Amino acid sequence: MKELLDNQLLEMRRGTLVLAVLRCLHEPMYGYALLRHMEERQVPVDASTLYPLLRRLESQGWLQSDWDTSGSRPRKYYRLSQSGERALQQLTTEWKQLSASMTRLLEEND
Amino acid sequence: MELTDRYIHAVTRQLPAAQRDDVARELRATIEDTLSEGDVDESAVLQQLGDPSILAQRYGAKQTYLIGPDYFPEYRTVLKVLLPAVVALFAILSVIDGWSAERDTGDVLLDVLKTSLVAAGQVVFWTTLGFAIAERTGSQALAATSWSPQDLPAAEPARQIGKFDALAGAAMALFVPIAVIVVPRRLDRLHPDGIQFFNPDLSTWWLFGLIGIFVLFALHQIWQYTVGRWTTPLMTSLIVLNGIWLTYLLALLLGQDVVNPAWLAHEVPDMTEQVKRWIIGSVLATAVIITVIEVAEAVRGNQRLDSAER
Numbered sequence: 001m002k003e004l005l006d007n008q009l010l011e012m013r014r015g016t017l018v019l020a021v022l023r024c025l026h027e028p029m030y031g032y033a034l035l036r037h038m039e040e041r042q043v044p045v046d047a048s049t050l051y052p053l054l055r056r057l058e059s060q061g062w063l064q065s066d067w068d069t070s071g072s073r074p075r076k077y078y079r080l081s082q083s084g085e086r087a088l089q090q091l092t093t094e095w096k097q098l099s100a101s102m103t104r105l106l107e108e109n110d
Numbered sequence: 111m112e113l114t115d116r117y118i119h120a121v122t123r124q125l126p127a128a129q130r131d132d133v134a135r136e137l138r139a140t141i142e143d144t145l146s147e148g149d150v151d152e153s154a155v156l157q158q159l160g161d162p163s164i165l166a167q168r169y170g171a172k173q174t175y176l177i178g179p180d181y182f183p184e185y186r187t188v189l190k191v192l193l194p195a196v197v198a199l200f201a202i203l204s205v206i207d208g209w210s211a212e213r214d215t216g217d218v219l220l221d222v223l224k225t226s227l228v229a230a231g232q233v234v235f236w237t238t239l240g241f242a243i244a245e246r247t248g249s250q251a252l253a254a255t256s257w258s259p260q261d262l263p264a265a266e267p268a269r270q271i272g273k274f275d276a277l278a279g280a281a282m283a284l285f286v287p288i289a290v291i292v293v294p295r296r297l298d299r300l301h302p303d304g305i306q307f308f309n310p311d312l313s314t315w316w317l318f319g320l321i322g323i324f325v326l327f328a329l330h331q332i333w334q335y336t337v338g339r340w341t342t343p344l345m346t347s348l349i350v351l352n353g354i355w356l357t358y359l360l361a362l363l364l365g366q367d368v369v370n371p372a373w374l375a376h377e378v379p380d381m382t383e384q385v386k387r388w389i390i391g392s393v394l395a396t397a398v399i400i401t402v403i404e405v406a407e408a409v410r411g412n413q414r415l416d417s418a419e420r
Contacts, residue, residue, distance in 0.1 A: 031136060031140055035140075046158075048158075051140070051165075053168075055129075073142055074139055076132075
């Protein structure tokens with residue numbers, strides 16, 4: 001029962017992860033900073049999930065990246081591309097609608 | 111940082127070469143960032159990142175399985191059917207072979223064991239290879255074709271082709287090339303003057319061709335077994351296969367002497383050219399009749415299903 005619930009929760013989080021990442025990358029960030037940034041906002045994500053996801057979003061064109069080698073460690077900064085911006089807008093609208101209808105549904109008195 | 115090096119290597123070696131350096135650099139920076147931040151040790155950080163194979167797979171590493179869930183049910187069915195059938199067939203044949211050569215029971219049993227193991231190994235190997243190739247070439251094609259409700263199999267005639275018929279057919283198809291190899295060898299061994307039954311000038315390719323065609327026939331029977339009813343692909347492939355078979359037989363029988371002329375002269379000295387032609391003719395006629403019956407059954411079955419669906 002506990003396991004089933006955990007799996008379901010994981011599924012729910014997974015569905016919102018792309019939107020959260022896109023939103024955070026409104027300003028350019030490297031992986032580790034993004035990890036911390038999301039943790040602080042109570043949207044924690046595993047490093048082993050986030051890094052491959054960043055790469056997937058980059059290869060499908062929603063993100064762009066640049067290496068910054070000026071600091072003590074080389075850092076790969078990710079930022080939204082133009083199509084990423086558009087995706088973020090659309091997904092945000094969809095999410096708000098979904099959230100509103102889910103709230104209505106859950107608070108329905110019957 | 112030795113553990114980190116090992117971890118990064120374990121992840122990146124599974125990735126396409128073009129991605130390796132980039133992923134390695136990013137992973138290393140992350141691990142170092144995490145380490146410099148708090149009081150965690152290296153192995154705890156790596157533990158957090160998890161199994162390198164799983165991480166590599168998330169990065170899109172090549173599939174690490176031979177046969178995936180798409181094909182596994184069919185793979186299992188084919189093995190379940192083919193393995194006992196082929197092993198039993200080869201075991202029986204080696205018993206017959208051993209006894210007719212009047213060898214010791216112990217030797218014969220050893221031979222049976224050896225033959226069965228080899229046969230089982232061959233079946234597993236070729237089946238696995240076939241499915242592994244299908245997994246790597248076919249799955250995308252499968253996923254790409256869009257499904258429509260029209261693809262649903264007809265509910266009414268659930269099984270047109272009897273399970274037993276299909277399996278017996280597969281066993282028969284495998285039996286033919288084996289019989290063609292084993293029986294003449296038996297005859298040759300028993301022959302007092304050591305004259306070979308088959309024409310020694312005959313190219314071995316004819317034998318390979320025969321084995322190939324009948325293995326295809328056997329596979330087709332197994333396909334019929336799994337589908338259970340006549341479909342257009344089943345029907346067309348059967349027609350093509352029979353066409354190949356008849357062409358092969360025609361070219362083989364009319365192009366050269368299959369039976370050693372010396373053997374014929376020794377065993378049936380008074381056979382005339384006319385009798386020979388008559389025998390070849392009746393072999394061909396039998397093959398054509400069997401083909402026509404088989405194809406007619408497939409075509410009729412396919413039509414019946416079509417009209418049932420309409």
